[in-house]
Amino acid sequence: MGASKMRVIILILTLGLFFLYPFFVGESIFSTMDTKILNSPFFENMFLGIGGWFEGLIGSKAYRIWIDILLKATWETLYMSITATFFATFFGLLTAVVLVLTRKGGLMENKPLYAFLDLVVNIFRSFPFIILIIVLFPFVKLIVGTSIGTDASIVPLTIGTAPFIARLIENALIEVDDGVIEAAKSYGASNFQIIFRIMLVEAIPALVNVLTLTLIVVIGFSAMAGTLGGGGLGDVAIRYGFQRFMADIMAYTVIILIVMVQIFQMIGNNVYKKVKR
Template sequence: MSSQLIDLFIKSFLETLLMVGVSGLVGALVGVPLGILLHLTDRNGVLPALSLNRTLGIVVNAVRSTPFIILLVAIIPLTRFFVGTSIGTAAAIVPLTIAAAPFVARLVETALREVDRGLIEAAQAMGATTWQIVYKVLVPEAFPGIVAGLTITLVSLVGYSAMAGAVGGGGLGDLGIRYGYQRFLPEVMLLVVLILIVFVQLVQTLGDALVRRLSHR
């Protein structure tokens, strides 16, 4: 393999790392509070508000049910508004973030549902405010589940980032399509797949280790 191709692999991997890292971080910053809000406003939540809960649920489900490749194309005007272009790594981060946030929200909501109802009722009986219940009961108790959800999200984003390469999003997916497919270099495509597999395994292993550590506390 030529040094030029090695440089391309390194550049593409760093682009993938940037896309997954930034979209995962911003998606978590939006998705975690959204998941908490969905849980609080549920019928059996601390602050039941069914109309708000249903509206948020419809929006979250609509984004989650849209195939990523379609979402990627559908929000091109929004992507151009935020970053000034519809191609490249920066442009791919916008749809990746929009795809990640509702995904995180549902996983956080599921993790919060697993918290023992008795703990919440005990906190309410002691006069705890809603925010105290969230930060001292719900989030600490559900934290291992939330971390597991974020790990799943990062793994999904690796796949999505590779898909973004189909429309010039940069990263390993773009490298695999441009060199492996369009230039008929199957060894490049194979190496891209192997790097993505190793990357996903590493993310999943680190996430699982962190969940186990948090669960034993």
């Protein structure tokens, strides 16, 4: 196994531990290690010690703003965005594959199924996200147990983003050269092999751009979800920046969001350059 593949596997495992794990278990990986593995508040005491030292260094007011408010909100935004992007990519990829297979001239042409999925994707893409959050309140409460909070926000973020990414992936797959597909057919490749070993592989650079764009869009959506009790930087901007007229915190949230988007865009651009070679 190459070094690049190993790095990708390590990155996926890390994201799974820190972002997907809390969604299913309900607590962070550190809390689980404290209560179930170490049977003592090791990590909690360690972080409290570091926090106390840092508070003495920068002052209690700055510590409350940057650690208790902004750092916590930034983590919540990252958690919501990355987890929702993961689920949206999964469902969007499945939808896109079915759309490509069943479209006119596709490998498994099925006009009724394509028309139905196409309609569903267009309906959810046209929904204003803030209205979608409100409409999904009962459904979110049914499957998560609450309609507010970071875990609850992941559901509408996923549902609102999956059709968007499905359409982008569909377009990326359609752009694959027909000559490559015809050559695969001539060698007796199955529809499954053509989709997953030819079209998806050929479309990897475009898919990297799709994933980068989707993650950035989800970050914006997560800030919008914060206005309705979703947590994260959007919640901080509303509660502190707008309702309490704390312009400094409002400015900090905007700066953090801009930096976050720039970092993910830079990572996406670098990955694109590597897979494009």
